[in-house]
Amino acid sequence: MVEPRTAGHTARILVASNRGPVSYSRADDGTLTAKRGGGGLVSGLSAIGPDAGAVWVCSALSDDDRAAARAADGRLDPADTGDQRVRMLDIDAATFTDAYNGIANSVLWFIHHLLYQTPLEPAFGPDFRTQWASYVRYNTAFADALARDAEQGAAVLVQDYHLTLTPGLLRERRPDLRIGHFSHTPWAPPDYFRLLPDDVAADVLRGILGGDRAAFLTHRWARAFADCAADVLGAEVTDVAGTNGELAVTHEGRTTRVGVHGLGADPDFLRERAHRADVDAWLPRLREQIGEGRKAIVRVDRTELSKNIVRGLQAYDRLLTEHPEWRGRVVHVAFAYPSRYDLAVYRDYTAKVEQVAEEINSRWGTDDWQPVLLRVDDDFARSLAAYRLADVALVNPIRDGMNLVAKEVPVVSDAGCALVLSREAGAYAELGQDAFVVNPYDVEATAAALHEALNLPAAERADRSKRLAAAATALPPQRWFLDQLDALGG
Ligand code: F6P
16 A cells, blocks of 8 residues: 655545646747646536645646656646646656557547447557557556545546546555546447457456446446446446436445536636637637628537548538528538547548538539638637537537537527537437437438528527527536535545
């Protein structure tokens, strides 16, 4: 057992995630400057706030991060982090790359989002084994840091598929801790999860079950995890009476509770941020690019295979084919911010998105109408301006843990928007009633849903949008975080 450090270096609440709240880059004059990270996990965890007394343990993601972490002995300058206490682990570049690009993003991400299909086939040869050893080292580095920094009996909230082994490794080091794991992704059903080599599938499950609690964004993903534990490990799964669908998973004499904490949009942050000057400045520019009197179908995603951007474009193409009345009267605004470009499959996917958008523009475009406005770069203010203008939001992932864009657009929209939503997004459980729901593989049905959404009368659209915004904000990030802590007890 590892002894905690002396008071002053320890905390009673610790959060662990691969990506922290900021990343660093070096300016021309050599100084390192911090920029806020993106994504649902960071949005949720940023709600911790400086008063919670928590320490957020994360990994350095780049050479610049590693330099910043080394300069601060791991403890980042609170001026960079919104006053949060952040410990950034300086994990060597090769271990990090294998664990993050190799195992987490190329294997576990593909498993949970059901993305393997010819020609993207799983490959578990010698490279995989080297990467897996790095993934184990990477998880061990987190477990060691958490074991050192946690006060006696502290609560530790471990986040996501990058860190599935950490709960078990931490339990070995510090049996006194209360340990939770939270998955921000979907969880694969057993038949698909079993694509993993048997020992790896078992280690991932055992790692998470090493905690007191495993939590998910929806009941569907929680159930799939419990099904995998039963199927792969032979664990016993029972319903916990008197709870909101909690499960108890018992394996090797230990019981882990499996529960659900939905994550919603943060209305105060979003509404304030969406009315700042930089967003206001984008509005007239975007209106001009879309064109007077035209409707806007808006989507904002990472350049990510699971987001299904290509089929979204194909559905728009079908809309213009099947319903000529929309030609010249609608623009598809697609903002995709670059993600995981170290992986060829992500770069290829982005190239495909660009190619399909160009084909649509050359097929249908006229001198004064560009049907698709695709931008592949990161501009949060411009995305918020697009949210405000959207007539229709298109969110059609193949599979998604939650999808916060589906929740953010109705909150920010100026005149109310219609939502076309994949039934495979976690958000469907909360927003499905007021959305136009689609099977993400069905391009024809998505085109039909876009048509219906564009035709929705203004008053009904405003009503639906209000109801969507209310459902989207029912579980604000602060509550998501505190509920996880409460559920760990103590
Ligand atoms: O859980 C998935 C997730 O961590 C999201 O929170 C976020 O949108 C995305 O993945 C970020 O991925 P990355 O850290 O690889 O950019």
